[in-house]
Amino acid sequence: MNQMLQNQVDLIREAFHYQSRFDGSTMVFKIDFPVTEDPSFPTLMKDLALLALTGFRVVIVPGAKEWIDAVLRKYDIVSTYAGNTRITTKESLPFVEMAAFHVATRFMTALSGSQVDAVIGNLVRARGLGVIDGVDMEHTGMVDKIYTDSFNHFLNQGTVPILPCIGWSPSGKPYNVPSDEIALAASAALGAVKLFFISLHGGLREGVYTIPEGCHIGENGRIIRLNLQEAETILAANRDGPALGGNGDPPYTAECNKPETGSRALYELRLAIQALKANVDRVHIIDGREDGSILRELFSNMGAGTMVYADEHESIRNLRSSDIPVVLKLMEPLMQQGNLVRRNAEDIQEKKNDYVVYEIDGQIHACGALHLWGEQGEIAAMATDPVYSDMGLGKKIVHFLVDRARKQQLRRVFVLTTRTHDWFETLGFKEDTLESLPEKRRRHYNQSRKSKVFTLEI
Ligand SMILES: CC(C)(COP(=O)(O)OP(=O)(O)OC[C@H]1O[C@@H](n2cnc3c(N)ncnc32)[C@H](O)[C@@H]1OP(=O)(O)O)[C@@H](O)C(=O)NCCC(=O)NCCS
Known part of the structure; x- marks a missing residue:
């Protein structure tokens, strides 16, 4: 189409x-x-x-x-x-x-x-x-x-x-x-x-x-x-x-x-x-x-x-299984451009509880996830519907996820990014080394993507 x-x-x-x-x-x-x-x-x-x-x-x-x-x-x-x-x-x-x-x-x-x-x-x-x-x-x-x-x-x-x-x-x-x-x-x-x-x-x-x-x-x-x-x-x-x-x-x-x-x-x-x-x-x-x-x-x-x-017509909430097709639709162009790592419905379903969505009037326009790696949390799968970009949705999701990490007593969050490091820097993240990643995550690091590591102490 x-x-x-x-x-x-x-x-x-x-x-x-x-x-x-x-x-x-x-x-x-x-x-x-x-x-x-x-x-x-x-x-x-x-x-x-x-x-x-x-x-x-x-x-x-x-x-x-x-x-x-x-x-x-x-x-x-x-x-x-x-x-x-x-x-x-x-x-x-x-x-x-x-x-x-x-x-x-x-x-x-x-x-x-x-x-x-x-x-x-x-x-x-x-x-x-x-x-x-x-x-x-x-x-x-x-x-x-x-x-x-x-x-x-x-x-x-x-x-x-x-x-x-x-x-x-x-x-x-x-x-x-x-x-x-x-x-x-x-x-x-x-x-x-x-x-x-x-x-x-x-x-x-x-x-x-x-x-x-x-x-x-x-x-x-x-x-x-x-x-x-x-x-x-x-x-x-x-x-x-x-x-x-x-x-x-x-x-x-x-x-x-x-x-x-x-x-x-x-x-x-x-x-x-x-x-x-x-x-x-x-x-x-x-x-x-x-x-x-x-x-x-x-x-x-x-x-x-x-x-x-007056009514709260927008909110960040946990992902439901029924949201997965919409979230995948949101991510697809970004995965094609290489901005996001490719995921399918099963991958998302498996980590369903890590994901949150930004809903406006009952419709999803952005998403993000916080994956747990011991004492550190990884912010990932950040995506905003282009029609809704630059309206603070992404920033609000990051704040939400950082807050969630804080409540779970994590000491820092990190992100692996190829093209969004400037954005994370504006949110207080600092460039860090590969060595700063939790051991288990380092083993999953995709050498060919050459993502940069940015961390935020919380
Ligand atoms: C990164 C992303 C989630 C931001 O979403 P958003 O909801 O538009 O973000 P916000 O509205 O909170 O922030 C917008 C601001 O960041 C800036 N910005 C957006 N993407 C940026 C980037 N890649 N680098 C630097 N600045 C960026 C915008 O110009 C805007 O600046 P302004 O506030 O001065 O006008 C969105 O651009 C996106 O989906 N990117 C592709 C996927 C991706 O790279 N995800 C990160 C890997 S996890």
Whole structure:
């Protein structure tokens, strides 16, 4: 099979893996207004329709800020603000409602074109912000309650709820509520496994923001995923906005709430942290202009944007017999290139307990082994899936194995390597002599490979 076909097959496998994992799960999509104006919008909506048609429970929260601004300007209504929060006056409310429902209808139209049922309903109960520091916020409100029973009624039928930025009090008073807040509250109340923030910016990237060491960075400096702690570190490190010149990433002021100053990407990261703390499993920040970005983010390990997660979706664990074919597939090209000593399934099975694998979302992307030779341990069979190289997987496996050796009271670990000595040196290993190897291992030394010996005292 040629490489292109092989890649396609791998991608289809990955997609099925995620499809079965998330089938029937609720996902909330907060989509900024500028995305609806972009030429990519129809394709994005087709992908969302596809998700709804294949059994995902899709909720859409359209952002309408820029359209509300435009409508108010058109009717010569000047907005007043308390800090960054717009005061929705009695006079401006009908125009805010008109703008909010106009945007929601665009989503309804797009879904109807794909034969997906959708509903714009009174699914959010709101209450007014009241008087803050002596300023009456009038019709500016906050989420009071999410009517989960009504949501489930629609979602169980495969209908997509669309939530404009308007909520109503129990007595029927309308309030303008920030879409981001609605998206957060709906995700938390509905037990969503995923919350997407879709906008028109490149997200968090290395080279624009100060990014702590060890983050998973992909092509164009995109941060592929962050755990909660890393997300909080990035926020703290970039408190004053993009450190290195915000490339296409303008300062952000939200519609009704009071975000601290900073870029939209940082603002979304802050929302993501809030969502994780409200028990949403994963938040995805993606650029709506990229073709297939939602599908790639959902159905492939590498994604298309930045995933912020709370659950431990990656781990190092012991090898199981059922993993051996996958591990051999990972090693095969490296064995062919001569980087790794050739092993077959029986060899691995025999030393099964020495091996560990690095799993991301249930799929293996790296492996390594620690073989015991008396008081010394040998680190061997280190291999990382090339798609996942330079993301620290190898380093984490070595640390894991060294830790295991330490717990087993070994005094040193060594590695025999032909082409990776520089890498082991960066991990603290030092070149050593053949004589430093345990006697028994020296007898098995393959003279023709001429591997170098590197050791680490532990
Ligand atoms: C060695 C190997 C396991 C590293 O995997 P990895 O998960 O990409 O490693 P990490 O992400 O922890 O480290 C990547 C860093 O090491 C560097 N690196 C990778 N291979 C290297 C090598 N052979 N020599 C020197 N540096 C190397 C990368 O450039 C990267 O540098 P950066 O952090 O400055 O960007 C992987 O390259 C591999 O599978 N190699 C072939 C098999 C092999 O030789 N195994 C060792 C014999 S047991």
